Each structure stands twice: as C-alpha cells, then as structure tokens.
Amino acid sequence: MNAVTRPTTGAEYAVAICAEESDRRCRATFQQLVLEFSRPGDALLDFGAGPGLDAHCYAEHGRRVVTYDVDVDMSRYLETYCREFIAAGSVTPWHAAYRQFLEADEVPGGRFALITANFAPLNLIDDVTGLFRRFATLAAPDGLVLASVLSPYYAGDARYAWWWRNAARLCVHGRYAVPGASSNIWRRTPADFASACKPHFHLAQAWAGNRTGVPGRASWLHLARCRYMFLLFRRAGTSPQGRAARRA
Numbered sequence: 683m684n685a686v687t688r689p690t691t692g693a694e695y696a697v698a699i700c701a702e703e704s705d706r707r708c709r710a711t712f713q714q715l716v717l718e719f720s721r722p723g724d725a726l727l728d729f730g731a732g733p734g735l736d737a738h739c740y741a742e743h744g745r746r747v748v749t750y751d752v753d754v755d756m757s758r759y760l761e762t763y764c765r766e767f768i769a770a771g772s773v774t775p776w777h778a779a780y781r782q783f784l785e786a787d788e789v790p791g792g793r794f795a796l797i798t799a800n801f802a803p804l805n806l807i808d809d810v811t812g813l814f815r816r817f818a819t820l821a822a823p824d825g826l827v828l829a830s831v832l833s834p835y836y837a838g839d840a841r842y843a844w845w846w847r848n849a850a851r852l853c854v855h856g857r858y859a860v861p862g863a864s865s866n867i868w869r870r871t872p873a874d875f876a877s878a879c880k881p882h883f884h885l886a887q888a889w890a891g892n893r894t895g896v897p898g899r900a901s902w903l904h905l906a907r908c909r910y911m912f913l914l915f916r917r918a919g920t921s922p923q924g925r926a927a928r929r930a
C-alpha cells in the first residue's frame with residue numbers, strides 16, 4: 683500500500699497497512715532495526731506514530747515510548763490499541779498541532795535515545811531542516827533518528843505520470859512534491875535528506891526497505907526495488923562507537 687497517499691481513519695489505515703505481505707515484511711524489518719539500535723528501558727519518540735502498531739511492539743520489548751501524531755483519529759485508535767501500555771506508563775501519547783510540537787517547552791518523556799518515524803511521516807514535512815532542529819532538542823546527546831521514507835527511485839511508481847513529470851526535477855534538485863490529501867508528499871534522495879538534517883545531524887547509513895545495503899554509486903538500484911528506504915541519522919559530532927556500544 684502507498685501508505686501516505688490514502689486518507690483513511692485510524693482503524694481503516696491499520697487494516698490496510700497490515701493487508702499486504704510486502705508492507706508487513708517492511709514493518710517487521712524496520713522494527714527489528716529499532717530494537718537493534720535501542721535497549722530495554724530506553725526512551726523512544728515515535729514521530730507520526732499513526733495507529734500505534736510500532737509503539738505497541740517497542741513497549742512489548744521494554745522500551746518507553748512517547749508517540750506523537752497530528753491526526754486525531756489515528757491518535758484515538760492508538761489510545762485503544764496501546765491501552766494496556768498506556769495504563770502501565772510505557773506508552774505516552776502526545777497529540778498536538780505540528781506548530782506546538784515544534785515549539786512546546788513541556789515535552790513528555792525527556793530526552794530520547796532514539797526517534798523513529800515509520801512509513802513515511804517525514805515525506806509529509808515541507809521543512810525537514812526545521813524538524814531536525816526540533817529533533818536536536820528532543821534527542822539525547824548521542825541520540826539517533828531512524829526513519830522509513832519513500833524511495834524516490836522506486837520502480838513501481840514509474841507507472842504514474844507524476845513520477846515521469848518529476849524525474850528531471852529529482853535529478854536536478856534531489857526532491858519534488860506532489861499534492862496529497864492534506865499536505866504535500868515529498869520525494870527526496872538520501873543526499874537531500876543528508877543536506878536537510880544539517881547542522882544538528884548527519885546521515886550515517888541508508889538501507890533499502892528490505893535492508894539490503896546502499897553502498898554508494900549503485901545505491902539507486904537497491905532503492906528502485908523497494909517502496910521504502912530506511913535512513914539512520916546521528917547527532918553531528920558523534921561517532922558510531924558511542925551508539926554501537928548500546929546495541930545489545
């Protein structure tokens with residue numbers, strides 16, 4: 683399913699996003715990465731958490747999760763789906779307007795070891811640099827951001843006229859937007875994300891959504907085969923060793 687393009691209620695979304703084997707595999711792969719890059723007891727922020735499918739999984743594995751989403755209906759679904767973890771204090775829903783998310787002094791949960799964003803919330807953000815500026819105030823000093831974003835090279839999208847119309851723009855600018863139901867849907871290259879996350883973060887690693895490596899020049903070949911790609915951002919000035927030591 684092209685998760686970001688279909689406006690649905692939280693309940694309808696939760697059913698649709700679990701319907702296809704490829705989406706279920708992609709979620710399981712992302713969740714596995716999250717568990718590898720965090721430890722039981724760590725504080726996680728799930729940005730664009732939607733119906734809470736991931737928050738539930740992370741809480742089951744001992745993480746303390748704050749979920750943030752702008753959508754009321756998604757948040758309502760999450761409150762039911764994760765109710766036992768909310769009651770136990772291991773999932774804390776944070777629902778607010780996006781401007782409030784960017785500017786609030788009071789944030790539930792303190793500093794986060796890992797900020798996650800699965801199934802493309804970052805593709806719905808116009809000002810990615812502003813979002814990473816906010817992430818810098820929310821992440822722990824060696825905190826990470828792990829995001830699943832739409833691959834701009836996904837060959838399956840080549841059947842759409844908008845993909846061809848924007849191919850030159852992607853080559854020249856590294857990004858383009860198509861209008862969605864409630865916001866723009868951005869496609870960005872890894873290089874564009876690498877530039878947009880500065881100066882607070884740097885793009886440390888990228889994988890295609892089936893977790894095959896993206897080693898450089900041939901990267902678009904990996905990325906053409908999956909609708910999603912996974913990007914790992916580290917705080918600027920931190921080394922892989924600090925966080926690697928945290929991996930179980």
Ligand SMILES: C[S@@+](CC[C@H](N)C(=O)[O-])C[C@H]1O[C@@H](n2cnc3c(N)ncnc32)[C@H](O)[C@@H]1O
Nearest residue numbers: 685686730731732751752753780800801803806
């Ligand atoms: C495709 S859904 C992904 C939901 C969930 N992360 C998952 O894995 O199924 C994208 C989510 O991003 C949320 N979203 C859109 N704009 C947002 C924003 N500015 N801030 C936070 N969440 C946003 C939507 O409400 C939606 O829940």
